[in-house]
Amino acid sequence: MHMSNFCCIFALDFNSDFMKRIVFPLVAAICLSLYSLPTLAWGQEGHRIIAKIAYDHLNQGTRKRVDKILGKQGIIYYANWADEIKSDTIYPTSYDWHFQDFDGGLTDSIVMASLRDYPKEGGNLLRVTDSLIAVIKATKPQELDPHTLRFVVHLVGDRYCPMHTARMDDKGGNAMKMQWFGRNTNLHSVWDTKLIESQGYSYTEYAQKITHTYTHLRRDVEKMSPEELLVGNYHVTEAIYTYQQSWDGNTYHYIYRWKEPMEWQLYKAGIRLAKLLNEIL
Numbered sequence: 598m599h600m601s602n603f604c605c606i607f608a609l610d611f612n613s614d615f616m617k618r619i620v621f622p623l624v625a626a627i628c629l630s631l632y633s634l635p636t637l638a639w640g641q642e643g644h645r646i647i648a649k650i651a652y653d654h655l656n657q658g659t660r661k662r663v664d665k666i667l668g669k670q671g672i673i674y675y676a677n678w679a680d681e682i683k684s685d686t687i688y689p690t691s692y693d694w695h696f697q698d699f700d701g702g703l704t705d706s707i708v709m710a711s712l713r714d715y716p717k718e719g720g721n722l723l724r725v726t727d728s729l730i731a732v733i734k735a736t737k738p739q740e741l742d743p744h745t746l747r748f749v750v751h752l753v754g755d756r757y758c759p760m761h762t763a764r765m766d767d768k769g770g771n772a773m774k775m776q777w778f779g780r781n782t783n784l785h786s787v788w789d790t791k792l793i794e795s796q797g798y799s800y801t802e803y804a805q806k807i808t809h810t811y812t813h814l815r816r817d818v819e820k821m822s823p824e825e826l827l828v829g830n831y832h833v834t835e836a837i838y839t840y841q842q843s844w845d846g847n848t849y850h851y852i853y854r855w856k857e858p859m860e861w862q863l864y865k866a867g868i869r870l871a872k873l874l875n876e877i878l
């Protein structure tokens with residue numbers, strides 16, 4: 598907008614017909630459309646929590662190599678980079694790397710089969726993550742493109758985000774409207790950000806809290822097969838959809854029911870990211 602036009606709007610009488618009939622509804626429409634934009638990943642805090650848990654569980658040598666490639670603690674600072682560049686032109690096809698749609702009611706064996714026979718539609722999260730991991734395995738750390746590692750750090754996290762392995766018909770929960778403390782939102786957004794932010798921790802505090810809670814299960818998480826982990830994630834997603842049908846709409850009840858499963862997903866993601874990097878770097 599030209600500056601003189603911009604100033605012109607502010608010179609208008611707020612009680613004028615033009616403001617009431619044109620400008621106010623226009624501003625309201627813009628605000629609403631921004632508010633309802635689909636979100637596409639664990640939010641910033643979720644990815645930072647996962648990266649922090651992972652960083653704290655890296656072997657000394659791996660941590661040095663990761664720091665060298667991404668900068669000191671860069672694993673945390675770049676944990677959200679893959680989301681930030683989604684609308685950029687450097688990786689124009691990366692939009693669908695962040696999710697993998699699954700139908701409801703699948704058997705465990707069908708879910709597991711998607712790790713061998715990657716689905717041809719409904720996202721590319723599984724195929725792309727696995728192929729980027731293969732690139733890291735085949736490359737000397739000093740020759741590795743830092744972008745490859747940034748993607749892996751982020752996408753491994755997305756695999757544990759229940760609404761990233763959700764259903765195509767509601768756009769991974771983006772089209773499932775719900776209320777959160779009286780405000781309109783959707784299921785995807787609740788799982789990406791609102792549930793995590795409802796706890797009011799910084800990412801470092803939350804990573805520490807989650808680690809303290811689940812540290813006795815670390816070896817179990819490390820021993821799980823990729824199939825077991827994927828099926829576990831799928832079951833969480835299915836349970837969320839089932840709960841949605843009987844939920845009474847009370848946000849506190851929602852938080853009470855889902856806080857622990859959400860923290861468990863973040864823990865598994867962090868531990869498995871650390872295990873992966875310890876193995877391949």
Ligand SMILES: [Zn+2]
Pocket residue numbers: 637638639679680695751755
């Ligand atoms: Zn993502």
